[in-house]
Amino acid sequence: DVVGLMCLRVFVKGDEDRYEALKESAMALGSAFQKVNFLRDLKADYENLNRSYFPNTNLLELDEISKQRIVEEIKADFKMGYDGIVQLPNEAKFGVYTAYKYYYKLLRKLQKTPSLEIKNARIRVPNYQKFGLLAKSYVNYKLNLY
Template sequence: MNYYEIYDRFSEKCSKIITNLYTTSFSIGIFLLDRKIRKDIYSIYGFVRLADEIVDTFHDKDKHKLLYEFKEQTYRAINEKFSLNPILNSFQKTVNKYKIDTELIEAFFKSMEMDLYISDYSKDILKNYIYGSAEVVGLMCLTVFTNGDSKLYYELKEHAIKLGSAFQKINFLRDIRYDNFILKRRYFNKLDLKTLDEKELKTIIDDIQDELKFALRGIQKLPKEAKLGVFVAYLYYYSLLKK
């Protein structure tokens, strides 16, 4: 094993560590994926997690500057097929290996930027935000799952989009108090915690359930290497929605 291979293995382990530290649900789901694709999904989640931390956690830092630099480093890593940032090195390997569409990455960064200057999300703005923050992540993972099978990718694309959207909306409901009072963001701008509108809440939950139902049909068609892991993540989020 040469030194580049050792560094690549180190990079992959860093992405795995971030995933396991930050999320229980995805850690379990990824662990149940086939070993040959597991590290690629870790690399995608590690990348996404770092960007999330910039906009959600480092309140005493210049977030705009940090996100801009992270974005520049990401594209440089992809183009040069290397980065001294182990998380980006791991991510670029997956992007280049599966030829993940850079439009998905660009949409993701646009949504991260939205969190820096938008505090009250209208319905239309929220739709664009969810596409970039969650749906494209599902599409990146689907690119790995289908591994060059473009016919299967496009057959399952809408299902992956709905699953990503449902997961994100469930996260919004789970974190609504923190988002509202700490981050000063309202993703569901018609849902006021002080005067809870049960009708509006039911509308949101019904919408999520419809998305989950549609997504499940796609999960059933996934390659066997991915099906169990994604289904377990689905079950976790479904139970979280019920809670």
């Protein structure tokens, strides 16, 4: 939440009305990005750092039901965050939209990955797909196709 708010503060350049209007969306988007990172880095965070970012979830026994519950929570955050992206100042939209597309793609990969594999490997988006996301995001930005 905090990272989303810090970024929003920069993006709106002192426009308090716009900041207040986009505050909830920015918090949700920041939260979605962070939760995707947590899910992707589950193994390292839990085993090496003894950290768990998903309350009420036994990460030693992460199953498909628990994973799906986490994914649905993240999707809800993304939906709220997207609503704010389209209202951002033009100069901020491209970067935030591109990050949104990347993290949503990573979430879809995590959703398709068996929970056992998530616990034992770090899932990533290949570079060629990252470049494709960047190109599509740029075209959508230029043509205002959000």
